[in-house]
Amino acid sequence: xxxxxxxxxxxxxxxxxxxxxxxxxxxxxxxxxxxxxxxxxxxxxxxxxxxxxxxxxxxxxxxxxxxxxxxxxxxxxxxxxxxxxxxxxxxxxxxxxxxxxxxxxxxxxxxxxxxxxxxxxxxxxxxxxxxxxxxxxxxxxxxxxxxxxxxxxxxxxxxxxxxxxxxxxxxxxxxxxxxxxxxxxxxxxxxxxxxxxxxxxxxxxxxxxxxxxxxxxxxxxxxxxxxxxxxxxxxxxxxxxxxxxxxxxxxxxxxxxxxxxxxxxxxxxxxxxxxxxxxxxxxxxxxxxxxxxxxxxxxxxxxxxxxxx
Numbered sequence: 001x002x003x004x005x006x007x008x009x010x011x012x013x014x015x016x017x018x019x020x021x022x023x024x025x026x027x028x029x030x031x032x033x034x035x036x037x038x039x040x041x042x043x044x045x046x047x048x049x050x051x052x053x054x055x056x057x058x059x060x061x062x063x064x065x066x067x068x069x070x071x072x073x074x075x076x077x078x079x080x081x082x083x084x085x086x087x088x089x090x091x092x093x094x095x096x097x098x099x100x101x102x103x104x105x106x107x108x109x110x111x112x113x114x115x116x117x118x119x120x121x122x123x124x125x126x127x128x129x130x131x132x133x134x135x136x137x138x139x140x141x142x143x144x145x146x147x148x149x150x151x152x153x154x155x156x157x158x159x160x161x162x163x164x165x166x167x168x169x170x171x172x173x174x175x176x177x178x179x180x181x182x183x184x185x186x187x188x189x190x191x192x193x194x195x196x197x198x199x200x201x202x203x204x205x206x207x208x209x210x211x212x213x214x215x216x217x218x219x220x221x222x223x224x225x226x227x228x229x230x231x232x233x234x235x236x237x238x239x240x241x242x243x244x245x246x247x248x249x250x251x252x253x254x255x256x257x258x259x260x261x262x263x264x265x266x267x268x269x270x271x272x273x274x275x276x277x278x279x280x281x282x283x284x285x286x287x288x289x290x291x292x293x294x295x296x297x298x299x300x301x302x303x304x305x306x307x308x309x
Contacts, residue, residue, distance in 0.1 A: 002301045006125040008114045009134040010175035018179060022144055024297035025290070032068070032293060041305050042071035048101045050093065051128070052078040052108045057263050057288065058128050058138070062105050065295035074101060089113065090120050097123055103302065106130075124302045132166050138262055139172035141294040143180060145287045146217050149258050154181030159211045161187045161243065162221030162270050165194050169262045170221060174200050187211035188243055192223075208243050212250070217258040220245050220271050236269050246272040250281065258283055 002017050031039055047066045051059055059075075066073045076096060093104060103124045106114055111131030118125050129135040147153055158177050164170045164186045177184050178201055185203040186193060198204055205211040212218060223239065250257060259275055259282045267273050276282055 001304070005302070006114070006118050006127075007136050007298055007302060008118060008125065008127050010136045010139050010172045010179070011134075013136075013179070015179050018140065018143070018176065021140055021294065021297045021301065022147070024301060025144060025293040028068075028293040028296040028300075029290070031296075032289075038068050038070060040070040041300055042066070042069040042303055045069075045102045045303055046072040046074065046100060047103045047105060047299065048074040048076060048096050049128075050076045050096065050104055050106045052089075052106075052113075053129070055107055055128070057291070058107065058135075061288070061291040062126075062128060062137075062295050062299075065292050065299060066105075068292065069296055069300060071299070074099070089117065093117060093121055097121060103299065105299075126298060126302065129168055131168065132171075133168055134172045134175075135168040135262075136172050136176075137291070137295055137298060138169050139176040140298070141287055141291040142169075142173055142219060142260060142262070143176050144294055145260065145283055145290045146258070148286065148290070149283055150216055153177065156182050156217070157185065157215045158182045158217045158219065159185045159187055159205075159215040160219045160221065161208065161211065161245065163192045163223050164188055164197060164221070165192050167221050173219060174202055185211050185215065189239070208245075209249065209252075212245075212253055212257060215257060217260060218245065219260040219262075221262065222264060222266055223270060236266075240269050244268070244270055244272065245275055247274045247278070250275065257281065260284060260287060262287070 002020065003014055004012050031037060049059060049062055063073055101123060105126045105128050107128040108130050111133035113130050114125050114127040127134060127136055143153065150156060160170050160173055174184055185205050186197055187205045187208055190206055193204060261271055261284050265271055265276055267276065276284060
């Protein structure tokens with residue numbers, strides 16, 4: 001069993017919790033290789049996916065994970081709902097819970113929204129991303145994918161590149177990798193790296209090539225223009241010139257580096273297609289596949305079920 005009732009953020013998890021999630025995901029990955037990719041573990045459970053922000057990968061991944069577990073699934077989107085009429089977050093969720101929902105998966109633009117909700121309802125909550133704060137299941141699937149490719153992460157060098165300031169993925173990854181004993185470097189333009197990020201136990205590097213020279217895995221992040229309220233660099237072309245990861249740069253390092261990206265990719269900006277689609281370097285599609293297994297594990301463990309059927 002997990003030590004928490006909700007998955008609100010990586011900060012709340014113990015190292016043992018992360019290990020249990022990974023072990024359970026290993027079992028579900030085996031299930032996903034079967035001709036029939038479903039188990040009835042959550043056949044008496046209803047999960048509501050409540051998304052107040054647009055999402056494709058995360059929402060589909062959660063929905064597929066829930067259905068693979070045999071759960072009943074309710075999908076809610078803020079657009080076109082009573083939220084547009086002024087309904088509050090608590091009223092929206094309480095109305096959904098009155099339909100006998102057991103678990104809520106929520107994405108919200110406001111940082112801290114899942115914590116706020118957890119103090120007002122009894123159902124378990126899974127944070128699918130809150131503002132610029134955390135995205136815990138993405139960090140778990142990223143670390144799981146790294147471990148699958150390079151083994152135990154203790155002592156490994158992981159570089160996170162890009163828009164660190166606006167990325168909930170970056171923050172959750174830092175928390176998760178620190179708990180697993182990895183050495184973390186963040187790299188990008190000074191305007192996209194928070195001033196006090198080093199207090200989280202990470203190294204800061206503004207020169208991309210230096211950041212890549214000794215790393216084992218590079219996790220490349222999307223430039224989140226929709227969260228930037230003022231220009232933080234001159235042009236996307238300039239960003240790509242100084243911080244875009246391309247084949248020539250990787251070849252010049254003289255060593256192999258694993259490339260990751262949480263998606264969606266701005267091809268030709270933070271990552272070139274010749275790197276993103278390189279089967280020897282990129283594990284981006286592995287991340288997508290592992291996302292279903294990790295989310296199955298999280299939902300299953302929070303449900304309190306005892307056996308994988």
